[in-house]
Amino acid sequence: NSKVIQTPRYLVKGQGQKAKMRCIPEKGHPVVFWYQQNKNNEFKFLINFQNQEVLQQIDMTEKRFSAECPSNSPCSLEIQSSEAGDSALYLCASSLLGGPEQYFGPGTRLTVL
Amino acid sequence: AQSVTQPDARVTVSEGASLQLRCKYSYSGTPYLFWYVQYPRQGLQLLLKYYSGDPVVQGVNGFEAEFSKSNSSFHLRKASVHWSDSAVYFCVLIAYQGGRALIFGTGTTVSVSP
Numbered sequence: 001n002s003k004v005i006q007t008p009r010y011l012v013k014g015q016g017q018k019a020k021m022r023c024i025p026e027k028g029h030p031v032v033f034w035y036q037q038n039k040n041n042e043f044k045f046l047i048n049f050q051n052q053e054v055l056q057q058i059d060m061t062e063k064r065f066s067a068e069c070p071s072n073s074p075c076s077l078e079i080q081s082s083e084a085g086d087s088a089l090y091l092c093a094s095s096l097l098g099g100p101e102q103y104f105g106p107g108t109r110l111t112v113l
Numbered sequence: 114a115q116s117v118t119q120p121d122a123r124v125t126v127s128e129g130a131s132l133q134l135r136c137k138y139s140y141s142g143t144p145y146l147f148w149y150v151q152y153p154r155q156g157l158q159l160l161l162k163y164y165s166g167d168p169v170v171q172g173v174n175g176f177e178a179e180f181s182k183s184n185s186s187f188h189l190r191k192a193s194v195h196w197s198d199s200a201v202y203f204c205v206l207i208a209y210q211g212g213r214a215l216i217f218g219t220g221t222t223v224s225v226s227p
Binding site: 104 | 145155157159162201219220
């Protein structure tokens with residue numbers, strides 16, 4: 001079973017509010033991924049890190065979304081100004097360096113009212 | 114373009130019956146493929162993986178999958194389902210360009226009836 005920890009499990013925000021969620025990857029996993037899963041089970045890759053460095057991110061995350069994985073602290077994903085369309089399950093996954101398998105946390109379900 | 118298609122959005126089977134979930138992929142080269150399962154209010158759990166070699170791979174809880182390069186398929190099977198197998202199953206491809214993001218199918222919801 002995966003040992004990726006995500007907090008909080010549920011997050012409710014009003015439009016325009018900041019939303020921040022955290023992820024602790026499995027011990028020894030230097031690569032962290034963030035995905036967005038919408039209600040239609042469509043997944044969108046947002047960003048990933050190797051240790052503290054961004055490996056890849058989509059255009060969307062360069063605007064309202066920001067993420068970081070500081071040393072010795074949880075990784076985080078923050079939406080600066082939430083919109084209704086951001087309502088989704090945000091999944092964090094981690095992997096070994098070069099390891100194809102990604103192990104997922106339970107997700108943070110964001111609802112933007 | 115790389116993609117994964119799961120043609121069946123929902124499947125209902127009786128407990129004890131066999132199950133097959135279909136998956137077609139589009140990828141130039143030899144893909145790395147996975148099946149993940151998502152139980153209600155939980156994250157994704159890895160069921161099994163295929164990288165190379167024997168096209169039939171075994172996973173957890175009695176699941177197996179068969180890779181076919183000629184058909185671009187990676188179908189999941191289970192000989193006898195249990196009510197606890199009710200969940201959403203995702204076929205997943207790994208994209209090795211850039212940061213190795215996963216490409217997901219839209220899932221098949223499996224309901225096991227008593």
